[in-house]
Amino acid sequence: MFACAYLLINTLFAALYYVGGDTILHADPDSFWQAFVFSFQTSTTIGYGYYLPKNNFAHVVVILDSISGILFVAIATGLAFAKFSRPTARVMFSRNMIVTRMDDQPVLMFRMGNARNGQIIDANVKVVVTIPQITKEGQNIRRVYDLKLVRNNSPLFSIGWTVMHTIDADSPIFGFSESEISNRNITFVISLTGIDEVFSQTVYDRHIYQGDEIQWHKHFVDVIETDAKGNTVINYHNFHKWKDM
Incomplete structure (x- = not known):
């Protein structure tokens, strides 16, 4: 050009x-x-x-x-x-979200992996869910709800991060069945912001999950390993894998 x-x-x-x-x-x-x-x-x-x-x-x-x-x-x-x-976040998101149980409660979770050579400082993640609804007047709208995360901030996002939302009575998706979330065109929007450690500039990334991309009653396969030098690394071959509970 x-x-x-x-x-x-x-x-x-x-x-x-x-x-x-x-x-x-x-x-x-x-x-x-x-x-x-x-x-x-x-x-x-x-x-x-x-x-x-x-x-x-x-x-x-x-x-x-x-x-x-x-x-x-x-x-x-x-x-x-x-x-x-201009730095880019280069964040890898798991192919699917999963619903599992943790401390006897259902938990919605997904993985993020830092594919950069450097670290992301003061990383913040936000998750919203959009749910089609019908008002009392009969109008079709999409309402946007914030999901409360177990932890939405990481002072140092260097390797991996499993983001979790507890599906309790205060959750916008509490009481939804697997078929409802899959068939009602429910969407989960993920946004990540942080500061690049090299350029000291804000980096961001985003990802969208559809309701039918959730795997129910599963666990993520462990990806954290130790290499021959004793360093903690991510086995990306297992990053998208899950197993039955």
Whole structure:
């Protein structure tokens, strides 16, 4: 895209040289290609060799051509740096949510894995559920409810995180059966924010689970292992796996 824009700018200035007539020394006034080459040499500030500005009109256009070339390079460099230096969260989410039992209570959970080389500082996760409902007036709407999490903050998200919501009497999905959650077009929206430890910039990621992506009465397969050097690592081969209770 940048290359096309740069060539377009050179084409526009080449058109000015061309319509100006005999404005370039040693160039054919009827050759648009030679006018384009002269414009390219001017905008890139590589210096003139065979072609030179011939009159005052050419000198004015050369000044504008040089300024536009310098500004374009500066803007393109800034945009490229901003794009490639912006950190991304690169969080892996488990393929499914599961409903299991913990301390004799049903718990909805999913996994997140940090796929970055660095750590995410002060990571915060938020989960909302959207439930289609019918009002007393008979209108179909989608209500959005926040899910209270067992823990929604991690001071240092370095490897993995299992996010849990207890399905108790205060839960928006309390009393829903497996078939209701699967068939009522219920959606769970996950958002994660944190601070990149290298760039000290905010990173974010999001994920959406549909109601039919929940596995009921399951446990996640353990993924935390210790390598040969004694470091704690994640076995990503088991990251999406679950087993029966």
